[in-house]
Amino acid sequence: MKRYLSPLAVVSLAAVALVTIAPVTAEAEDPFIIVQSTTSTQNSGLFNHILPMFKKKTGIDVRVVAVGTGQAIKNAANGDGDVLLVHAKAAEEKFVAEGGGVKRFDVMYNDFVIVGPKSDPAKIARGKDAAAALKSIADVKAPFASRGDDSGTHKAEKRHWKAAGVDIEKASGDWYRSTGSGMGATLNTAAGMGAYALTDRATWIAFKNKGDLQIVIEGDPKLFNQYGVILVNPEKHKNVKVKEGQAFIDWLLGAEGQNAIRSFQLDGKQLFFPNAGQENMKKAG
Amino acid sequence: MSDSGSIFSLALGLVLSGDAELWSIIALSLRVSLTAVALACLIGLPLGAFLAVVKFPGRDAVVALLNAFMGLPPVVVGLFVYLALSRSGPLGVLGLLYTPTAMIIAQTILVTPLIAALARQSMADLHVEYDELFRSLGLSMSRTIAALIWDGRYSLSTAALAGFGRAIAEVGAVIIVGGNIEHVTRVMTTAIALETSKGDLALAMALGLILITLALFVNSAVLTLNRTARRLAYA
Amino acid sequence: MLKRSDAPVSDDISAQPLFPLAATDLVFADRGRTLIDNLSLTLDGRGITAVMGSNGAGKSLLLRLLHGLLTPTSGAIRWGGNPLSDEVRARQAMVFQRPTMLRRSAADNLRFVLNHLPRNERDRRVEELIAEAKLDHAAATPARLLSGGEQQRLAIARARATEPEVLFLDEPTASLDPASVHAIEEVVRTIHADGIKVIIVTHDIGQAKRLADDVVFINRGRVAEQAAAAAFFERPATDAAQAYLEGRLQF
Ligand SMILES: Nc1ncnc2c1ncn2[C@@H]1O[C@H](COP(=O)(O)OP(=O)(O)OP(=O)(O)O)[C@@H](O)[C@H]1O
Ligand SMILES: [Mg+2]
Numbered sequence: 001m002k003r004y005l006s007p008l009a010v011v012s013l014a015a016v017a018l019v020t021i022a023p024v025t026a027e028a029e030d031p032f033i034i035v036q037s038t039t040s041t042q043n044s045g046l047f048n049h050i051l052p053m054f055k056k057k058t059g060i061d062v063r064v065v066a067v068g069t070g071q072a073i074k075n076a077a078n079g080d081g082d083v084l085l086v087h088a089k090a091a092e093e094k095f096v097a098e099g100g101g102v103k104r105f106d107v108m109y110n111d112f113v114i115v116g117p118k119s120d121p122a123k124i125a126r127g128k129d130a131a132a133a134l135k136s137i138a139d140v141k142a143p144f145a146s147r148g149d150d151s152g153t154h155k156a157e158k159r160h161w162k163a164a165g166v167d168i169e170k171a172s173g174d175w176y177r178s179t180g181s182g183m184g185a186t187l188n189t190a191a192g193m194g195a196y197a198l199t200d201r202a203t204w205i206a207f208k209n210k211g212d213l214q215i216v217i218e219g220d221p222k223l224f225n226q227y228g229v230i231l232v233n234p235e236k237h238k239n240v241k242v243k244e245g246q247a248f249i250d251w252l253l254g255a256e257g258q259n260a261i262r263s264f265q266l267d268g269k270q271l272f273f274p275n276a277g278q279e280n281m282k283k284a285g
Numbered sequence: 286m287s288d289s290g291s292i293f294s295l296a297l298g299l300v301l302s303g304d305a306e307l308w309s310i311i312a313l314s315l316r317v318s319l320t321a322v323a324l325a326c327l328i329g330l331p332l333g334a335f336l337a338v339v340k341f342p343g344r345d346a347v348v349a350l351l352n353a354f355m356g357l358p359p360v361v362v363g364l365f366v367y368l369a370l371s372r373s374g375p376l377g378v379l380g381l382l383y384t385p386t387a388m389i390i391a392q393t394i395l396v397t398p399l400i401a402a403l404a405r406q407s408m409a410d411l412h413v414e415y416d417e418l419f420r421s422l423g424l425s426m427s428r429t430i431a432a433l434i435w436d437g438r439y440s441l442s443t444a445a446l447a448g449f450g451r452a453i454a455e456v457g458a459v460i461i462v463g464g465n466i467e468h469v470t471r472v473m474t475t476a477i478a479l480e481t482s483k484g485d486l487a488l489a490m491a492l493g494l495i496l497i498t499l500a501l502f503v504n505s506a507v508l509t510l511n512r513t514a515r516r517l518a519y520a
Numbered sequence: 521m522l523k524r525s526d527a528p529v530s531d532d533i534s535a536q537p538l539f540p541l542a543a544t545d546l547v548f549a550d551r552g553r554t555l556i557d558n559l560s561l562t563l564d565g566r567g568i569t570a571v572m573g574s575n576g577a578g579k580s581l582l583l584r585l586l587h588g589l590l591t592p593t594s595g596a597i598r599w600g601g602n603p604l605s606d607e608v609r610a611r612q613a614m615v616f617q618r619p620t621m622l623r624r625s626a627a628d629n630l631r632f633v634l635n636h637l638p639r640n641e642r643d644r645r646v647e648e649l650i651a652e653a654k655l656d657h658a659a660a661t662p663a664r665l666l667s668g669g670e671q672q673r674l675a676i677a678r679a680r681a682t683e684p685e686v687l688f689l690d691e692p693t694a695s696l697d698p699a700s701v702h703a704i705e706e707v708v709r710t711i712h713a714d715g716i717k718v719i720i721v722t723h724d725i726g727q728a729k730r731l732a733d734d735v736v737f738i739n740r741g742r743v744a745e746q747a748a749a750a751a752f753f754e755r756p757a758t759d760a761a762q763a764y765l766e767g768r769l770q771f
Contacts, residue, residue, distance in 0.1 A: 042479075043483045063383065063467075065383060065465070066465070075371075077373075078372055078373040078374075079373055079377065080371050080373075080382050183482065184482025184483055185481070188481065188482075188486075206483060207484040208483060209485070237373075239372055239380060415620060417620070421613065421614045423606055428635070435624075436624065
């Protein structure tokens, strides 16, 4: 029976061997923290730019889980991460108030833009008023692609619809398309069907499948997009790596981290604007 | 956007450039999926054989359940494993979330019903043939199951391959429990999802092409091995 | 599988004699057809018994019932006074009309039933059995590639490997050439000489004459005749047996 090993057995043996090796390699790793963050910071390439600097300084690996802000906050609330870095200030403050996080700090900002097809059926291009533009889109029932995933961007978008006085629930499935997915997938959908969409500028600049889409609305102070950072509460979750997590937050908020954020450029454009410690200054556009 | 020709050359370029990151992603994909399939075989083959051999009340219901689970959406499995492995979940203390081990667990759960259901089918056919002999020999249940698995090994390797196909192509479960963390839990499918979300459809397609080639390679390797072994050992 | 050497305790069923075998008022019905019809039969543990009868008479069914692979609709089977059980069946072996070959080499088919032996002893025993079955040339050949005669010899060797006290053979030489028939008859004689009770189904009258000590003639699910072989072939008592021996169709 032993004279011919079946391929099945070979595969099984190989794989079982791999399982047994796996924990060994895991142990030999550097100290690391898990950061629950958003797709915009990841997809734009910001993390790839700043994390190596942090690692060089401290030896700490930062493992980024990039999901929507809503999902990131939920994961952090479950204790599945050491640091939360997202962009939905109200939700973040609620998270801290409920004991999920220690304290919230402003880190940086960028802004949202509204993108749309060149044909511009709602005739809103080059405008500055986000609410008015959305109203026009609703009036002509031009297709609009929404994240619909409870992300920071989605929360912001809903705020702007409210400001425009449009009830999008009624339009959902009609001209209002809720994709229930990430920023990239939503932009792919918008590009595919010539729809308008709200996106953060960083994702937009880094996005490669723009197709017929272009920026139609930018510069409205209300389109301000603030990112905050929070240490997950170690009193609630004993597994939180306080020392390493705090080191990352301190670095981000300090001169080195802020400079690192400032120095990140794509196509010659700065994508994120550090504003740590400027809590009391007026909100810029 | 690139046409298919440039996607192909992009894929080829990626492979030939010996890009360390690409290779580590490929290696992790293989490690996770092959391990999951091996574990799923370890559970699924005996389970399938058991269901083929042993009559008990409710067996049909179990088989129906198994068949239904063959089509389990990966996201549901991912969510289930996330809830179990989350720090707030029952197995949170193990600290397995966002590790390759978590991905292996999720894919094992995903693939076991498929392998068990396919195994049950081919084991049932073989069992019809062997049943009287085994009863005449007074074979124990465990030896019956072992003998069916061994003698059915070539048809069972098809079940294992089907499981591998499902595992290696799956993104919904591994992205939830692995987190698609660069250098740690990023595999082919989550890398494809990431590139798609960056709008880099050409790169995503190229990675997809590499994934298909990989699956093709594993499949033909197993089939060739199988054929030679069968020719040498068995008819 | 039961290891007979492990069963020395006297009040254990496995230590009690298997014979006489008594089947009383056996009935086996399936989908409204009574296939074994109030059959009664007593056999002792000596000699070779041939079971004969036309196609569909119920010979293979009877063997399955006696061996415990089928449960009778009614009636009783007693082996040395004991009902059928795993212990009783473990002391018997059966070679089926269409032998089942495991998908492994001839030698591995034997090794499979010698699982309980230590490795070197098992290999030795496999070698002996292979030699006895005249399969030396084919030991490593996949069993399912063997010729019909070789498969029958392997099946008998495999049954023999389990060291039974009773061996059921269901038409072991059907469709074999004369040399193969001869080889198998030799093996059957050897088995019988070892003190093993052989119950063989055959349509080969010459073979029955050569091998059998007594004959059980089955007709339509009943024992039509049971007699010493010489007497049966000399003067069959029933029309059915006479017709069968003369090769006439019976309706
Ligand atoms: N397991 C079974 N369940 C139901 N019916 C059966 C079963 N086995 C055999 N039969 C039927 O019982 C009858 C007797 O079959 P059996 O195989 O005993 O015949 P036989 O005497 O061995 O004939 P042959 O000489 O052709 O081998 C046949 O009509 C057959 O269809
Ligand atoms: Mg028969």
